[in-house]
Amino acid sequence: MPKPIHVAVVGAGAFGGWTALYLLRKGARVTLIDAWGAGNSRSSSGGETRVIRGTYGPRQPYTALAARALKLWRENERKWKCYLVHRIGVLWMAADNDDGWEKVSIDELKKASIPYERLSFRALKKRWPQINFEGVHWGVFEPESGYVKARISCQRVLEGFIAEGGEYRQSAVSVEGLESARCKGLSLSDGNRLKADRYVFACGPWMAEIFPHAIGDKIRSTKQEVFFFGPPAGDPRFDDTHLPVWADHRGRFMYGIPGNQARGFKIADDTRGPDFDPTAGERVISDERLVMAREYVAFRFPAMKNAPLVETRVCQYEQTADGHFIVDRHPVAENVWLVGGGSGHGFKHGPALGEMVAKIVLEGKEADSGWRLDRFRK
Numbered sequence: 001m002p003k004p005i006h007v008a009v010v011g012a013g014a015f016g017g018w019t020a021l022y023l024l025r026k027g028a029r030v031t032l033i034d035a036w037g038a039g040n041s042r043s044s045s046g047g048e049t050r051v052i053r054g055t056y057g058p059r060q061p062y063t064a065l066a067a068r069a070l071k072l073w074r075e076n077e078r079k080w081k082c083y084l085v086h087r088i089g090v091l092w093m094a095a096d097n098d099d100g101w102e103k104v105s106i107d108e109l110k111k112a113s114i115p116y117e118r119l120s121f122r123a124l125k126k127r128w129p130q131i132n133f134e135g136v137h138w139g140v141f142e143p144e145s146g147y148v149k150a151r152i153s154c155q156r157v158l159e160g161f162i163a164e165g166g167e168y169r170q171s172a173v174s175v176e177g178l179e180s181a182r183c184k185g186l187s188l189s190d191g192n193r194l195k196a197d198r199y200v201f202a203c204g205p206w207m208a209e210i211f212p213h214a215i216g217d218k219i220r221s222t223k224q225e226v227f228f229f230g231p232p233a234g235d236p237r238f239d240d241t242h243l244p245v246w247a248d249h250r251g252r253f254m255y256g257i258p259g260n261q262a263r264g265f266k267i268a269d270d271t272r273g274p275d276f277d278p279t280a281g282e283r284v285i286s287d288e289r290l291v292m293a294r295e296y297v298a299f300r301f302p303a304m305k306n307a308p309l310v311e312t313r314v315c316q317y318e319q320t321a322d323g324h325f326i327v328d329r330h331p332v333a334e335n336v337w338l339v340g341g342g343s344g345h346g347f348k349h350g351p352a353l354g355e356m357v358a359k360i361v362l363e364g365k366e367a368d369s370g371w372r373l374d375r376f377r378k
C-alpha cells in the first residue's frame with residue numbers, strides 16, 4: 001500500500017473543518033489544527049445559526065454550490081443521526097415588480113433544482129400576517145432551505161473527523177516565514193513542529209495577517225452586529241414554527257432567523273461594518289446599530305415593536321473586495337493552499353466547498369477562476 005499523502009489543515013471553522021473531513025474521506029492522512037477550537041466565539045463560524053439558501057442573483061457559482069451543499073448536509077446528518085439544518089424555508093421579499101434581483105435568481109434556482117415558490121403580495125400577506133409587507137411586491141420562498149446550526153455543526157464536523165480517523169490538535173500555528181518558499185513544516189504554540197506533504201490554510205479573518213503578501217488587503221475583517229429580540233410570552237408567531245428565515249433587500253439588506261435555539265428573534269444588517277480585529281476586538285454592539293435594528297423590527301414586525309433586546313453578538317465578515325471566495329494555491333509556497341473570503345455568505349457552502357477543495361489539493365484540479373488570486377490583478 002502506498003503511504004497516504006499527509007495534509008495539515010489549519011483552521012477548524014466552516015471551511016477548514018469540512019475540507020479536513022473530505023480530505024480524509026478521499027484517503028489522505030489529515031491533521032487539523034485550530035488555535036481556539038471549532039466554532040469558537042472569535043471565529044467567523046461561531047454563534048448559533050446561519051442562513052442556507054440558493055437565491056443569489058444572476059450568473060454566479062453559489063446557487064449550484066448551495067444545492068450541492070444542501071445534499072451533503074443531509075447526507076452527513078443521516079450518517080451522524082442528527083439535525084444540523086432546520087428546513088423551515090427562506091423568504092425573499094422582493095421590492096421590484098419585474099426584473100429585480102429576486103426574479104433573475106429564480107432562473108438559477110430552477111437550473112440547480114432548488115425548490116421555490118413565487119408568491120404574490122396577497123399570498124404573502126395571507127401566509128404571514130405577522131409581517132408588514134409594505135414596500136414589498138412579491139416574494140420568493142425556498143421551502144427546503146432554512147438555517148444551519150453554526151457552532152454546533154463545526155463541532156459535529158470535528159467529532160466526525162476524529163471518529164473517521166483524523167488527528168486534531170488545538171494549537172496556534174506561527175505566522176512567521178510561511179510565504180518565502182515551499183512549506184517544510186509548521187511551528188506550533190505548544191512548542192512542536194508539524195511536518196506534512198501539503199498544507200491548507202482556512203483561517204477566516206486571520207488569513208490577511210498570516211499571508212500578508214499573498215492575501216494582505218484582499219481580505220478585510222469587518223465588524224457585524226447581530227441582535228436577538230424577545231417575543232411576547234407564549235407567542236409562537238415569531239419562532240421557527242410559524243416564521244421562515246427572511247431577507248429584505250430594500251435599501252439596506254436586512255435578514256433574520258427565528259428560533260435560534262431559544263435565543264430569540266435574530267435580526268442583522270448585512271451592510272459591511274468598520275474594520276475589526278478578530279483576535280483582540282471587544283465584541284460590543286454600537287448604540288447606532290441597535291437603534292436601526294429596533295426601528296426596522298417595529299416597522300416590519302409591528303407586534304415586536306416593544307420587544308426587549310435579550311442578547312447580542314458581534315462577529316466579523318472576512319470580506320473580499322468582490323465578495324467572492326478565495327480558493328487557490330499560494331503563489332510562492334506551492335504545497336500550500338489558501339481557502340477563505342467567505343464574505344458573509346460562506347457557512348452554508350462548507351461541505352460542498354470542502355469536497356471541492358479536497359479534489360483540488362489531492363487531484364490537482366483547478367479552482368473556479370472567479371476564486372483564484374490572479375483575479376485581483378486584472
Ligand SMILES: Cc1cc2nc3c(=O)[nH]c(=O)nc-3n(C[C@H](O)[C@H](O)[C@H](O)COP(=O)(O)OP(=O)(O)OC[C@H]3O[C@@H](n4cnc5c(N)ncnc54)[C@H](O)[C@@H]3O)c2cc1C
Binds near residue numbers: 015
Ligand atoms: C454575523 C455573521 C453572519 C453570517 N451569516 C451567514 C449566513 O447567514 N449564511 C452563510 O452561509 N454564511 C454566513 N456568514 C459567513 C460565514 O459564517 C463565514 O463565511 C464562514 O463561517 C467562514 O468560515 P471560515 O472557516 O473561513 O473561518 P472561521 O470560522 O473564522 O475559521 C477560521 C479558524 O482558523 C483558526 N485560526 C486562525 N488563525 C490560526 C492560527 N494561526 N493557528 C491555528 N488556527 C488558527 C480560528 O481559530 C478559526 O477557528 C456570516 C458571518 C457572520 C460573521
